[in-house]
Amino acid sequence: MWSSYQLGRLYFFDADGLERNKEKAMEFLNLSAEQGNEYAQNILDNQEKFENEMLADTIFSLFVSLSRCIEEDYHKNFQSGRKMIDSKLRKMIQEKNQALGIKEDLSQQQY
Numbered sequence: 001m002w003s004s005y006q007l008g009r010l011y012f013f014d015a016d017g018l019e020r021n022k023e024k025a026m027e028f029l030n031l032s033a034e035q036g037n038e039y040a041q042n043i044l045d046n047q048e049k050f051e052n053e054m055l056a057d058t059i060f061s062l063f064v065s066l067s068r069c070i071e072e073d074y075h076k077n078f079q080s081g082r083k084m085i086d087s088k089l090r091k092m093i094q095e096k097n098q099a100l101g102i103k104e105d106l107s108q109q110q111y
Helices: 001-014 022-034 037-044 047-100
Strands: none
Touching: 001 022, 001 037, 001 047, 022 037, 037 047
16 A cells, blocks of 8 residues: 555656656556555545646746846856956046055055
8 A cells, every 4th residue: 555655656746767657646546545545545636736736846946946047147247347346446546546645555455
């Protein structure tokens, strides 16, 4: 009863190295349910709900991955722009200090 249930779950929900196969899943889950397994019967009774949840989880995972890609790209572009702005600002401050006759303090420069 339990091995049929576990095989049915693996085929129904997909597992590493095992492709999802709804026909085999239903076969094993029906066998387990016939032997009195209430968990297998629950999956059979609510299979549409489980499929919708799996679809929602997949879509959510795709959105998470997409948001990470966008975030990485944003930080990459923002950091390069910030460095360019910082170097321009540093150059303007140095020119202003030179015009005012202020000696540059090399110990506080950051590269």
